[in-house]
Amino acid sequence: MLPNTNPTTTKSWKKLQEHFEAVKDVHMKDLFAADAERANKFTIKWEDFYVDFSKNRITEETLGYLLQLADEVKLKDAIKSQFSGDIINQTEGRAVLHTALRAPKNAEFKVDGEEVMPEIYAVKEKIERFTNDVVSGTLKGYTGKAFTDVVNIGIGGSDLGPAMVVDALQFYKNHLTTHFVSNIDGDHVNEVIKKLDPETTLFVIVSKTFTTQETLSNANTIKEWFLKSANEDAIAEHFVAVSTNIEKVQGFGIDANNIFPMWDWVGGRFSLWSAVGLTISLAVGYEHFDSLLKGANKMDDHFKNEDFDSNIPVVLALLSVWYNNFFNVESEAVIPYSQYLNQFATYLQQGIMESNGKSVDRNGNPIDYQTGTIIWGEPGTNSQHAFFQLIHQGTKLIPADFIGFGKSLHGNQDHQDKLTSNFLAQTEALLNGKTEAEVVAEGTPEAIIPFKIFSGNKPTNTIYINKLSPESLGKLIAMYEHKIFVQGIIWNIFSYDQFGVELGKQLASKILQEFNTSATNEHDSSTQNLLDFYKKLR
Ligand code: F6P
Numbered sequence: 001m002l003p004n005t006n007p008t009t010t011k012s013w014k015k016l017q018e019h020f021e022a023v024k025d026v027h028m029k030d031l032f033a034a035d036a037e038r039a040n041k042f043t044i045k046w047e048d049f050y051v052d053f054s055k056n057r058i059t060e061e062t063l064g065y066l067l068q069l070a071d072e073v074k075l076k077d078a079i080k081s082q083f084s085g086d087i088i089n090q091t092e093g094r095a096v097l098h099t100a101l102r103a104p105k106n107a108e109f110k111v112d113g114e115e116v117m118p119e120i121y122a123v124k125e126k127i128e129r130f131t132n133d134v135v136s137g138t139l140k141g142y143t144g145k146a147f148t149d150v151v152n153i154g155i156g157g158s159d160l161g162p163a164m165v166v167d168a169l170q171f172y173k174n175h176l177t178t179h180f181v182s183n184i185d186g187d188h189v190n191e192v193i194k195k196l197d198p199e200t201t202l203f204v205i206v207s208k209t210f211t212t213q214e215t216l217s218n219a220n221t222i223k224e225w226f227l228k229s230a231n232e233d234a235i236a237e238h239f240v241a242v243s244t245n246i247e248k249v250q251g252f253g254i255d256a257n258n259i260f261p262m263w264d265w266v267g268g269r270f271s272l273w274s275a276v277g278l279t280i281s282l283a284v285g286y287e288h289f290d291s292l293l294k295g296a297n298k299m300d301d302h303f304k305n306e307d308f309d310s311n312i313p314v315v316l317a318l319l320s321v322w323y324n325n326f327f328n329v330e331s332e333a334v335i336p337y338s339q340y341l342n343q344f345a346t347y348l349q350q351g352i353m354e355s356n357g358k359s360v361d362r363n364g365n366p367i368d369y370q371t372g373t374i375i376w377g378e379p380g381t382n383s384q385h386a387f388f389q390l391i392h393q394g395t396k397l398i399p400a401d402f403i404g405f406g407k408s409l410h411g412n413q414d415h416q417d418k419l420t421s422n423f424l425a426q427t428e429a430l431l432n433g434k435t436e437a438e439v440v441a442e443g444t445p446e447a448i449i450p451f452k453i454f455s456g457n458k459p460t461n462t463i464y465i466n467k468l469s470p471e472s473l474g475k476l477i478a479m480y481e482h483k484i485f486v487q488g489i490i491w492n493i494f495s496y497d498q499f500g501v502e503l504g505k506q507l508a509s510k511i512l513q514e515f516n517t518s519a520t521n522e523h524d525s526s527t528q529n530l531l532d533f534y535k536k537l538r
Pocket of ligand 1: 156157208210211212269498501
């Protein structure tokens, strides 16, 4: 059981409220000017991570109260509970053990009193063997040709994690071309099919439940297309599945040997470390996949063992609570200064918003404080030319994580220097802004002066990593996973269910019947009009 404390009833919350009134208008520029040690005080250096959170609207007192809040909601106990395999996903009656997937073989993780490491390692060995056979060309398609293409068919956690990681690690990729089919929009699957040769394509159907409409529809469409060139027997050579639902997978016609099991104690949005990451392993090779897991495991150890004041996920989570619940900030941006992390914000959206987008506490009572943050972002420098205007000069306060890498993978120093100068300049500009006096000193015509002033005082975290590698990416993803967990604990919500996605699914299945049969359901007049409109169009 998780601890259960309404955060707003804690002493620290009250202190934070009073403290907020006292410091809300303080400019970070003045805090830096007053303390030459500020940057050093608010920086955590860990392994190849350099996390500078000094450009936040905090003082040592703020951090003290936030850390007290972590203690008062019994975060330490909650972390212990998670790692011990307790049923912390209480509404679904499940443990939450994605951390076990990346733990060393001799680690101890139990679910319902049963050791899970042997099963985990059996599946890992299967992933390794299969990857090696496909990559080396030992495993062949139905006409004896080696595989050239891999198609991941899945959605949500069965798509976003693998797709993001394969894209992020493309520098490390082998010769296999990977594709991702997720959307129920038939144009998605057809655009992918256009690029495929059935003789040399391997299909990986990923669905924890194996009941997801999108995935099953896409898998069936692909199977039909495949069977136009091959016979039923060839399915065993070209289709594999990752699922907890072995019966349903077999019902689809997939050979028992081609099933990679997963477990209900792995949440979909935290599952890329399991066989859900098979496409990652195929794309970059098992060794790199394993390094990704090892990186995540290092972050797990850091999270579990480090004191909270130097614990990266804990500090980032507390800062986010400070902005959400005291500054009433609605959204946070994630800006990676690496084109490789193009899909990172999209990936984080599911993790963060599906987990913490809740309005009922762990007692089942409605909540009267803000929970889940809205997360969005795009890589820099592109985003500088898109939405940065609003962050710099708009009316909204948008805290941002700036993620950067010291080294370019292709080694183009000229570009890397330019990229890094932008990376550093943006957080400096967001901190300091530009005063009226500075604008005047530039010789700006009087009528234009107000438009060129930047208030500054915009918070950022800088997460600076030596180099993008499978291991550092693993650490980075795990860092955000733990941030999600900490925030869920503080907000006293259940982060590991997602009932909010169900209602739309139920209604969609009812509406679908109305297209194909004479069935009618009661709808509001807007939905009814639109439904009639579509029926005429189709
Ligand atoms: O969006 C709801 C959801 O259940 C996600 O949590 C999950 O990642 C996704 O659907 C896909 O589910 P499955 O892997 O069972 O197909």
